[in-house]
Amino acid sequence: MAKRHIPGGVNTSLRSVGIPLAFTRAKGSRIWDADNNEYIDFHCGFGTTILGHCHPRINKRVFETLQTLDLVGVGTTEQEAELADKLCLCVPSAKKVLFCNSGSEATYNAVRLARAATGRREIVKFQGCYHGWHDSVLMNVITEASKMGMKDPLSAGMSQEAIDNTHVLTFNRLDEVERKVRERHDRIAAIILEPIPHTIGCVLPKQGFLQGLREIADRHDIVLIFDEIISGFRHSIGGYQKICGVTPDLTTLGKAIANGYPLAAICGREDLMDQFNTAGGNVFFAGTYNAHPLSTSASLATLEELENGSVYEHIFALGDRLRKGLQGICDNLGLNTHTAGFGSVFVTYFMDPPIECYDDLLRNDANSFVAFRRKMIERGIFMLPSNLKRAYISASHEREDIDKTLEKAKQPLAEIAESREALMH
Ligand SMILES: Cc1ncc(COP(=O)(O)O)c(C=O)c1O
Numbered sequence: 001m002a003k004r005h006i007p008g009g010v011n012t013s014l015r016s017v018g019i020p021l022a023f024t025r026a027k028g029s030r031i032w033d034a035d036n037n038e039y040i041d042f043h044c045g046f047g048t049t050i051l052g053h054c055h056p057r058i059n060k061r062v063f064e065t066l067q068t069l070d071l072v073g074v075g076t077t078e079q080e081a082e083l084a085d086k087l088c089l090c091v092p093s094a095k096k097v098l099f100c101n102s103g104s105e106a107t108y109n110a111v112r113l114a115r116a117a118t119g120r121r122e123i124v125k126f127q128g129c130y131h132g133w134h135d136s137v138l139m140n141v142i143t144e145a146s147k148m149g150m151k152d153p154l155s156a157g158m159s160q161e162a163i164d165n166t167h168v169l170t171f172n173r174l175d176e177v178e179r180k181v182r183e184r185h186d187r188i189a190a191i192i193l194e195p196i197p198h199t200i201g202c203v204l205p206k207q208g209f210l211q212g213l214r215e216i217a218d219r220h221d222i223v224l225i226f227d228e229i230i231s232g233f234r235h236s237i238g239g240y241q242k243i244c245g246v247t248p249d250l251t252t253l254g255k256a257i258a259n260g261y262p263l264a265a266i267c268g269r270e271d272l273m274d275q276f277n278t279a280g281g282n283v284f285f286a287g288t289y290n291a292h293p294l295s296t297s298a299s300l301a302t303l304e305e306l307e308n309g310s311v312y313e314h315i316f317a318l319g320d321r322l323r324k325g326l327q328g329i330c331d332n333l334g335l336n337t338h339t340a341g342f343g344s345v346f347v348t349y350f351m352d353p354p355i356e357c358y359d360d361l362l363r364n365d366a367n368s369f370v371a372f373r374r375k376m377i378e379r380g381i382f383m384l385p386s387n388l389k390r391a392y393i394s395a396s397h398e399r400e401d402i403d404k405t406l407e408k409a410k411q412p413l414a415e416i417a418e419s420r421e422a423l424m425h
Helices: 056-068 078-090 103-118 160-164 174-184 209-220 240-244 293-306 310-333 366-378 399-424
Strands: 023-027 030-033 038-041 096-100 122-126 166-169 188-193 223-227 250-253 264-268 338-342 345-349
Touching (some): 056 293, 078 264, 078 293, 103 264, 160 166, 174 188, 188 209, 293 310, 310 338, 366 399
Parallel strands (some): 122 166, 188 223, 223 250
Antiparallel strands (some): 023 030
């Protein structure tokens, strides 16, 4: 039905996964499709619902706000000021913060600000990282082997100038960054990266890589942007920067920030952020729905839940249990997989380690990866059935959900092991 008037039947390209899906209900760790089939949900709205779906305390706060305030759209509200104060207390790089509605808007504004502040045009991104749909960053995400080393724009119609101004380098290869910056230092405005590239599952930064980027950026007055739209709030209330101890100049936040309500943020150094909106600055920042009271209320309520750390304890423990369990099943079957992850994020790659950058992931067996997830969906366990995509655990998941998932995974993994075996003979 959705296809009648919606191109492709979905409102985000990545929501189309090759099988018809329509959902009517979501609660806690569960989602229900239009045929009333129940699933344990490990997609979690692309990682947004860190507390679980339709969380009672978040929804209560949103309903309370709704009784007195919707969108006024001029001046400010108490909620946004309070939320800005809170973020600046939690996130190490945040001295000032602005709110928008989506991660793409946040990274767009971060890149624009970096260009304005440095007077330079070019940026560096890394193969495998996704930073949203705008022209300067929409390239080289999940690139086919035959296109590696070339520019790989994800859409027709992008500005060639924007594509040309973006250098795509290899994550974890500080020598490549050094070389590029040596060649182009007076032209590079920003280095933008996911500190953990979760777009392609979970590739951890090598010891010294993030610190090395910090030093290179400092040496050449380049703006270092951590895109923590996935990792922020998901791994710690202070973002991954709080865990790794490297502070970027600008940070973009989104997804788990408001447990599924539409909100994103850009924050960072005061001298940079003050170029937006202030008398002394000349960088434009706008959006009719920016800092919508419903989203900022949802975010304040979400941060209250995250503050004492018990959510992280719970989801990290479940993450460890699930990763160990999945790897154990595969090892018993002699299936060469590697279950990676961090905290509440997990992914089973159908390949052997090591995995240090996107190039390594070209060894992943995409057919087995997707087949496993499709088989799991048939058994009531939902992980996005797209190659390399990560899966998430929320605070609403319980140990029993993890154990049930492991039980359900045995047969699909055994079938994959058998079919691979058959292929080899
Ligand atoms: C790391 C990262 N940055 C930016 C974005 C873009 O965010 P949005 O889809 O809210 O525009 C995403 C979305 O998946 C993301 O994962």
